[in-house]
Amino acid sequence: MTQLFSRLIALGCMAILITVPFIALYFLINIDLFATMTRSHLGLPIxxxxxSEIQWYSLWLLTVFYIAIGLAGLYFLRRAFSNFAKGQLFNHSNSRDLRLFSILLFAQALAKPLYFSISSVLLSMNHPSGQKMLSVSFGSDEVKVIALAMILWVMSDLLVRGCKLESENKQFI
Structure with a gap:
């Protein structure tokens, strides 16, 4: 069952890694749709x-950088779960991949408030003097993601120790 779930997670990561860049390119070509979606999802009094159009393109680029952190993390998560699906549980490669995923997850959790702050400044740049915005938020979602990143860091360390135990057991047999 573990191998089946690992395979499903790896395939899900691969699907996201393939589709998100195409979606980003589509939004680059159709910046008006990106603007419409941003207006409906961003809860700021802009x-x-x-x-202006250059502000929308700048926000698109900022969004791509923010999403790229998550995609890089998913790449390493996919590698680890592909190995799990093959039955390779305790090895240094999985540990390294999970550790890199946890680092990138942590980085994205810290980048989220920065992303929304820069977005609010960027979108309110043309407002009259005294009406420009700087929205800063750090909530329980970021705390949860940071906690998850720390848990995955510990799990990656446990994989290394499990690998050492497995190699010691093979030496005695």
Missing amino acids: QWQTV
Whole structure:
């Protein structure tokens, strides 16, 4: 059952790694749709009529950088779960991949408040003086993701120790 779930997780990661860049390119080509989605999902009191096309492209680029952190993490998660699906549980490669995933997960959790802060400044840049915005938020979602990243870091360390025990057991047999 572990191998089946590992295979499903690896395939899910692969599907996301393939589709997200195409979606990002689609939004680059159709920046108006990106702007419409941003307006509907971003809960900021922005004067949307003042946002220029260059600001939308700048926000798109900022979003791509933010998403790239998560995609890099998914790449390493996919590698680890592909090995788990093959029955390779305790090895240094899995430990390294899970550790890199946890680092990138931690980095994305820290980048989220920065992303939204820069987004609010970027989108309110054309507002009249005194009405520009800087929105800073750090909530329980970021704390949960940071806690998950720390748990995965510990698990990656446990994989290394399990690998050492497995090699010691093979020497005695």
